[in-house]
Amino acid sequence: MQTTSANNRPVDGLAPILDFHLAASKILALADSDEKGAFSPLPLRNLVPNKELPFNVYIKCKPKDNTSPEFTLCCPQGQIFQKDWHRKLEALKVPWVYFPLQEEEAVLGYLHGNLKEVSPEDVGQDPEKAAQVLDAMLLWMQHFFTAERARTGSRMRMALDFIDLVFEFIKTNNAYLNLTTAIKKINYHDKFLFKHSLNVCIFGLAFFNYLGLQDQDAKLFGVGALLHDLGMTQVPPQILCKTEALDEEEMKLIKRHPLLSYHMLKNLSYFPQAPMLMVQQHHENGDGSGYPLKLTGNAIHPWARILRVIDSYESVTSGRPWRQAKSPKETLWNMRHEWEESRIYDRAILQAFIKFLGDVD
Numbered sequence: 001m002q003t004t005s006a007n008n009r010p011v012d013g014l015a016p017i018l019d020f021h022l023a024a025s026k027i028l029a030l031a032d033s034d035e036k037g038a039f040s041p042l043p044l045r046n047l048v049p050n051k052e053l054p055f056n057v058y059i060k061c062k063p064k065d066n067t068s069p070e071f072t073l074c075c076p077q078g079q080i081f082q083k084d085w086h087r088k089l090e091a092l093k094v095p096w097v098y099f100p101l102q103e104e105e106a107v108l109g110y111l112h113g114n115l116k117e118v119s120p121e122d123v124g125q126d127p128e129k130a131a132q133v134l135d136a137m138l139l140w141m142q143h144f145f146t147a148e149r150a151r152t153g154s155r156m157r158m159a160l161d162f163i164d165l166v167f168e169f170i171k172t173n174n175a176y177l178n179l180t181t182a183i184k185k186i187n188y189h190d191k192f193l194f195k196h197s198l199n200v201c202i203f204g205l206a207f208f209n210y211l212g213l214q215d216q217d218a219k220l221f222g223v224g225a226l227l228h229d230l231g232m233t234q235v236p237p238q239i240l241c242k243t244e245a246l247d248e249e250e251m252k253l254i255k256r257h258p259l260l261s262y263h264m265l266k267n268l269s270y271f272p273q274a275p276m277l278m279v280q281q282h283h284e285n286g287d288g289s290g291y292p293l294k295l296t297g298n299a300i301h302p303w304a305r306i307l308r309v310i311d312s313y314e315s316v317t318s319g320r321p322w323r324q325a326k327s328p329k330e331t332l333w334n335m336r337h338e339w340e341e342s343r344i345y346d347r348a349i350l351q352a353f354i355k356f357l358g359d360v361d
């Protein structure tokens, strides 16, 4: 079979690697979870068979006579990704392809367009569809968190679209469980910050729905939850990944992150007041022992009080480089016996959250 363009004309000079000698002359290497460099992995499930691609797709191969893997173009931008290639890669158990990092914008636009075709029923019934939603959000975050040029009003609109979609999925069926299971399975990204933010956002939307709060507010709450730790990107990675206890100076740097997040977002269009307050106040405690402003009780925005509970629960149950994850059961036990006695959390919100966890599990 010859490789064809979008209008099915043969493409000159293109090595039809996926049509012929893939298995015979190359050994496909699996991606490393800490892949670095000019390419970024994209799970294969996101390539719609027989649809034109607006970006270049590569596979990672290891020639038999060469010890180092290399990236090989398998479908150039503007070509149709053949259904046969999809099948072939699946049969070879190749979980992902690659795209050049500088084409991230086109990839994001493509994934965003694909999600418009996905229905809430799909996501509720098919874990792979739920995973696709998260792939798109993860890529969005990767770009937004690491590149200042990505922090634009149109990117914010895209995030609000994703969150709208997720909230719709959560409201209409059991998509919540598929979404949280899919987050646990993300194994092509090494940044716990992204997984934490995604988890807090999905969890937050499910809890928001459980509390019966207004639908039109859900996406604002969701975007605050998604971006609450944006300022962590300004903290040196050696502090974030340190496995020993942090010293006073390092703690000071960590504690700057709510204000850093706030300042990074404050001039963005489409970012209203309530999520700004969530971002700024998500480490404030009811008894005034939090940071950065040492606010107390009702001076803390109600959405920031909700986020405070979800954020703590997620980080305790997911673990960090410096501490092991605790099971939901153990965390729930601690919540009942320690958290309820303290004045850190809003009592009514905490009680509702414990009930919510009991109902969804």
Ligand SMILES: [Fe+2]
Pocket: 228, 229, 257, 282, 283
């Ligand atoms: Fe935080």
